[in-house]
Amino acid sequence: xxxxxxxxxxxxxxxxxxxxxxxxxxxxxxxxxxAAATHRYTLRLGDRVTIPAIRQRCAVYTEGGSPELxxxxxxxxxxxxxxxxxxxxxxxxxxxxxxxxxxxx
Numbered sequence: 001x002x003x004x005x006x007x008x009x010x011x012x013x014x015x016x017x018x019x020x021x022x023x024x025x026x027x028x029x030x031x032x033x034x035a036a037a038t039h040r041y042t043l044r045l046g047d048r049v050t051i052p053a054i055r056q057r058c059a060v061y062t063e064g065g066s067p068e069l070x071x072x073x074x075x076x077x078x079x080x081x082x083x084x085x086x087x088x089x090x091x092x093x094x095x096x097x098x099x100x101x102x103x104x105x
Contacts, residue, residue, distance in 0.1 A: 043069070 043049060045067060048059040058071040069083040072093065079100070082089045090101040 041049070043060045045060050045062065048057065050057050051071075055073055056071045057074050058069055061068055061070055063082070063084070066084060070080060071083070072080040077093050079090055080093055080096075082091075083105070086104065088101075088103050088105055089099045091099040
């Protein structure tokens with residue numbers, strides 16, 4: 001075993017532990033929403049929900065026979081987000097034909 005290997009291993013472990021600790025600190029010290037993370041809500045077709053922490057209003061609709069959760073800011077929205085079972089799409093308000101981002105959940 002080369003002489004520098006244990007030192008490099010210790011340095012790598014310290015860097016990884018520091019990165020994990022920094023990430024955990026950022027997660028635990030960030031602002032929290034009013035609701036606890038343990039609550040689970042079931043929305044049905046036509047239900048509407050407001051998320052005050054991120055100033056969003058969402059509603060459950062159908063698109064082509066598939067349910068979707070559509071979210072947008074209530075005042076002067078710039079983008080809308082549609083959450084389907086198999087994909088998420090973001091587009092500028094008024095232009096749903098050309099999403100600016102699309103991905104899988």
